[in-house]
Amino acid sequence: MSTVDRDRPNPSTDPAWEIVIGLEVHCELRTATKLFCGCRNSFGEEPNTSVCPVCLGLPGSLPVLNRTAVDYAMRIGTALHCRVQPSQFHRKNYFYPDMPKDYQISQYDVPINADGWLDLPDGGRIGIIRAHLEEDTGKTTHVGGGGRIHDAAHSLVDYNRAGVPLVEIVSAPDIRSAEEARAYVDELRAILVATGASDGKMEEGSLRVDANVSVRPAGSTDFGTRCEIKNMNSLRSLGRAIEYEAARQMALISEGGTVAQETRHWDEGGGRTGSMRSKEEAYDYRYFPEPDLVPLEPSEDWVAAVATSLPRLPADRRAAVAEASGLPAGSDAVATVVRLGLDHLVDAVVSAAGPPDAPSVAVRRLANEVAADPEAAASLDPASFARLVGMEAGGALTAAQARTVLKAIMDRGGEPEAIASELGFEAMDVSDLEAVVEEIISAHPDEWSRFEAGEDKLTGFFIGKVKAATDGKADLKAASSILRNRR
Amino acid sequence: MTAMSRRITTEGRISAKEVAHVARLARLRLTDEELERFAEQLGAVLEHARDVEQLDTAGVPPTAHPLPLVNVLRDDAVVPCLDRDEVLAQAPEVEDDRFRVPRILGEAP
Amino acid sequence: MTSAIETAARVRAGEGRAADVLEEHLARIAAHESEVHAFNLVLVEQARAAAAAVDEAVAAGRDPGRLAGVPVALKDNLCTRGIPTTCSSRILDGWKPPYDATVVRRLVDAGAVIVGKTNLDEFAMGSSTENSAFGPTRNPHDLGRVPGGSSGGSAAAVAAGFAALGLGSDTGGSIRQPASLCGVVGAKPTYGLVSRYGLVAFASSLDQIGPFGLDVADAALLLDVIAGPDSLDSTCMPDPPVQASSRLGAGVDGLRVGVVEELASAEGLTPPVGICLREAAEALAAAGAKVDEVSVPATVYGLSAYYLIAPAEASSNLARYDGVRYGKRIVPSPDADLTEMYLATRSEGFGAEVKRRIMLGTYALSAGYYDAYYGQAQRVRTLILRDFEAAYRDFDVLLAPTAPGSAFPLGEKTADPLLMYLNDVCTVPSNLAGHPAVSVPFGTDHAGLPLGVQVLAPALGEAVMFQVAAALEAAAPAPPVPAMRRMGGPA
Ligand SMILES: [Mg+2]
Numbered sequence A: 001m002s003t004v005d006r007d008r009p010n011p012s013t014d015p016a017w018e019i020v021i022g023l024e025v026h027c028e029l030r031t032a033t034k035l036f037c038g039c040r041n042s043f044g045e046e047p048n049t050s051v052c053p054v055c056l057g058l059p060g061s062l063p064v065l066n067r068t069a070v071d072y073a074m075r076i077g078t079a080l081h082c083r084v085q086p087s088q089f090h091r092k093n094y095f096y097p098d099m100p101k102d103y104q105i106s107q108y109d110v111p112i113n114a115d116g117w118l119d120l121p122d123g124g125r126i127g128i129i130r131a132h133l134e135e136d137t138g139k140t141t142h143v144g145g146g147g148r149i150h151d152a153a154h155s156l157v158d159y160n161r162a163g164v165p166l167v168e169i170v171s172a173p174d175i176r177s178a179e180e181a182r183a184y185v186d187e188l189r190a191i192l193v194a195t196g197a198s199d200g201k202m203e204e205g206s207l208r209v210d211a212n213v214s215v216r217p218a219g220s221t222d223f224g225t226r227c228e229i230k231n232m233n234s235l236r237s238l239g240r241a242i243e244y245e246a247a248r249q250m251a252l253i254s255e256g257g258t259v260a261q262e263t264r265h266w267d268e269g270g271g272r273t274g275s276m277r278s279k280e281e282a283y284d285y286r287y288f289p290e291p292d293l294v295p296l297e298p299s300e301d302w303v304a305a306v307a308t309s310l311p312r313l314p315a316d317r318r319a320a321v322a323e324a325s326g327l328p329a330g331s332d333a334v335a336t337v338v339r340l341g342l343d344h345l346v347d348a349v350v351s352a353a354g355p356p357d358a359p360s361v362a363v364r365r366l367a368n369e370v371a372a373d374p375e376a377a378a379s380l381d382p383a384s385f386a387r388l389v390g391m392e393a394g395g396a397l398t399a400a401q402a403r404t405v406l407k408a409i410m411d412r413g414g415e416p417e418a419i420a421s422e423l424g425f426e427a428m429d430v431s432d433l434e435a436v437v438e439e440i441i442s443a444h445p446d447e448w449s450r451f452e453a454g455e456d457k458l459t460g461f462f463i464g465k466v467k468a469a470t471d472g473k474a475d476l477k478a479a480s481s482i483l484r485n486r487r
Numbered sequence B: 001m002t003a004m005s006r007r008i009t010t011e012g013r014i015s016a017k018e019v020a021h022v023a024r025l026a027r028l029r030l031t032d033e034e035l036e037r038f039a040e041q042l043g044a045v046l047e048h049a050r051d052v053e054q055l056d057t058a059g060v061p062p063t064a065h066p067l068p069l070v071n072v073l074r075d076d077a078v079v080p081c082l083d084r085d086e087v088l089a090q091a092p093e094v095e096d097d098r099f100r101v102p103r104i105l106g107e108a109p
Numbered sequence C: 001m002t003s004a005i006e007t008a009a010r011v012r013a014g015e016g017r018a019a020d021v022l023e024e025h026l027a028r029i030a031a032h033e034s035e036v037h038a039f040n041l042v043l044v045e046q047a048r049a050a051a052a053a054v055d056e057a058v059a060a061g062r063d064p065g066r067l068a069g070v071p072v073a074l075k076d077n078l079c080t081r082g083i084p085t086t087c088s089s090r091i092l093d094g095w096k097p098p099y100d101a102t103v104v105r106r107l108v109d110a111g112a113v114i115v116g117k118t119n120l121d122e123f124a125m126g127s128s129t130e131n132s133a134f135g136p137t138r139n140p141h142d143l144g145r146v147p148g149g150s151s152g153g154s155a156a157a158v159a160a161g162f163a164a165l166g167l168g169s170d171t172g173g174s175i176r177q178p179a180s181l182c183g184v185v186g187a188k189p190t191y192g193l194v195s196r197y198g199l200v201a202f203a204s205s206l207d208q209i210g211p212f213g214l215d216v217a218d219a220a221l222l223l224d225v226i227a228g229p230d231s232l233d234s235t236c237m238p239d240p241p242v243q244a245s246s247r248l249g250a251g252v253d254g255l256r257v258g259v260v261e262e263l264a265s266a267e268g269l270t271p272p273v274g275i276c277l278r279e280a281a282e283a284l285a286a287a288g289a290k291v292d293e294v295s296v297p298a299t300v301y302g303l304s305a306y307y308l309i310a311p312a313e314a315s316s317n318l319a320r321y322d323g324v325r326y327g328k329r330i331v332p333s334p335d336a337d338l339t340e341m342y343l344a345t346r347s348e349g350f351g352a353e354v355k356r357r358i359m360l361g362t363y364a365l366s367a368g369y370y371d372a373y374y375g376q377a378q379r380v381r382t383l384i385l386r387d388f389e390a391a392y393r394d395f396d397v398l399l400a401p402t403a404p405g406s407a408f409p410l411g412e413k414t415a416d417p418l419l420m421y422l423n424d425v426c427t428v429p430s431n432l433a434g435h436p437a438v439s440v441p442f443g444t445d446h447a448g449l450p451l452g453v454q455v456l457a458p459a460l461g462e463a464v465m466f467q468v469a470a471a472l473e474a475a476a477p478a479p480p481v482p483a484m485r486r487m488g489g490p491a
């Protein structure tokens, strides 16, 4: 269980409150070099080996913008349905040792991407305010005091990461629960990976999430005072941090207190958020246009080329799978198939043009048996899979038999027809099946009269008997239609 | 538009308190004597700038840059980095091939 | 002294040795540098090696370049690999850049011999070279007076004959004003004509590197050597550079020259400046130019706009001097935290003028003031550009004073920053517009101290600007020559 105190309101269940969440996601771009210099953009190098006068902020050095970083940023913006627009870089001024120039080159009032949205698998839509380009900072290690900043004796700085290109994606405050926040990040990560702009690795820090959390009485349209929560390094900690912080704010307000607008740090071990500021310090970033860079005005051709080069995005792929299978786009099965990248197997089934419900059978098999073994799934032959699904949908194999054959194919490969006959799986002849059903009906006259009288739930009882009597070889779908017709 | 955020300090004067706040932002420690002197001198410069401050520039776009260039971009090609020893040799203090700094109170914003 | 052009021609032709040219200059440095203090560092050994390399190249039949064997003085805010670059600030104590500025590479490629790094007002902030952590530079014409600034060391080095050419940087007049006070030619090119890569930034949207020379042709040649596209500077123009020296001998017959009324009557100008400007205008008219008065109204706001924009950019550019990666670090007590280290380092590392400008700029950018100050100054910049544009519809070049007066005594203006800032009143409009301007010696004041006149041109108008400057030079009374320059070679 979470570490939320028992006596605090539980944010996920208390109907008197609403949580309002906006997320800021920093995404490192997969360029070969940094944003403003030709140093390698790579993770895990020896400290201070991927540095030059520009990314060390040496006197006299000047930034020159990386074309591929701009292209990736445009891909992200397009994938998030943003307006890709002329933009400008600004300097954000503040002193911190991980920032070599003591200002960050970022975008301010005119970001490269603005006003988009992201559709969640469950059908929800989250607004995207902006997705702008900026440079990353270096990495600070705290020495002594258990690695915690305030207790450390001193700190050490490595500038390899300084200047790595980032796109910062700022959502509208449209997210209403920790669960939805996780779904948003999950979906965003899938989109970022699909665009080719990011590797989506939260553990390596290439995706970092900050959450702006506030609470308000249910039904209110005003926003409460928000706190910005930092330092969540997994989807799990994101959810925990939001739940904790919302509960903290609710308890505070319930007790007559007020929430202070501040940045808070998620402590994974302690399961709590804590205030980050040790001193009263007003931030004033003194933004002004970066005079060392000229405006960025991507041509219409460039914007169009980016749009046409984007692969199909997860939401479109879910819609396609839903359409092919007749299952809802918001269903878990469809979402799973797309998340695991198994939709090409659905496509194969569709192309094979088998029985009408073959695609929906395919989605069920993919979301269950195939998804359970992602490694084997990767080497699954689309044609074999399509034939297997066709056999099941056409009644040549029962569901149970199809599952067994599928598992065999995934374990050791082979053709579905050969494996089925090897296992002695032959669908029972319809007249044989009818005879079995008749036998069972006469053996259970009471149940049959109740079923005849409309007690539908007894279908399961008879099907269970059929399954047992036929040793699993019966096509249970066929059996239930015999039962219905006989009634 | 600019009138909203425009704050004309009384008679071009900046208070010593404002100067102290600005010094803090700029990470400069000033003596009381310097605070007084800077308040007076900055006040005089801003007083001279009063003509600019009060000029009607409605509808005039700002010029951030005298140059009409746009889209100056470079290819995403790796160039050799600096030698680490040369980089660290310039540092006031080094530990474990990193730049060493005194303990930090307060995190990055 | 022979001109840089003659020197290079003789060296390239094998008629003279770079080594001899250098020794002649080193001899003058040895004799008079202690009085002038033009240099933060004289690079005797490196210069001798460079001169020897030039001579070897000539001997081997290779062309060492357009500046073969010409001694050049570099302002000490230009990065030189492995050689201290101080910006005349304590805060850069011990810093050796791991790279060369683009202009330095171009000089070396052209066969120039770098003789030293010259003194400046700390981080180029000043108009007298008195704001140097290493003490002031003195004017070779009168050692009791300032050479102007901030490129006072380079101007003095050329005036004294320590180097044939000098490089400076000009953010609000820092090349032209010391050129005027030292009786040499100094030019600020069009913004973006010369790469700023390796120039330690003061105010990035205004800074330009430019040449000093004893005459117009030398300055134009040096500009031609350093100008041109650079992939390391996003604000450097990608097109082939204009040839500043392409029309030097063309005269001014038929050219339209406008004397800028607002600058001719600017705040604080001394009477001799007005006289020289009038004589210069008359000289051009006599040479065939059509000279008239022209109003460029928004230039009256130039100084105020400049003293909001330049400090604002400087406050950001100078944030990086924080004691973490290079240069000075002051730890005030053994248990001092990071902020205490920042405060001590920056407070002890920067001089008073730098602190004053950082304060001013931080204030102008801070919340609630941005629109009134920095934003408003950027709009004034637009007005100045528009007014210049209008003037250049009727005139090929404009004429204005360079500085309000001749070289002033050391210490005269140090107590009153505003009085010092008024030195820039005639020069800042060109920086705000990004346009080129050159100061040419023209006449003297009552005490025989040199004065200069400025020729302003539209963006990329360097060729016509130097064309007019050459005509002015030809018409000017013979400029005073400091005694020290006459020593050790042909006068
Ligand atoms: Mg950011």
Ligand SMILES: [Zn+2]
Binding pocket: A034, A037, A038, A039, A050, A051, A052, A053, A054, A055, A056, A163
């Ligand atoms: Zn770099």
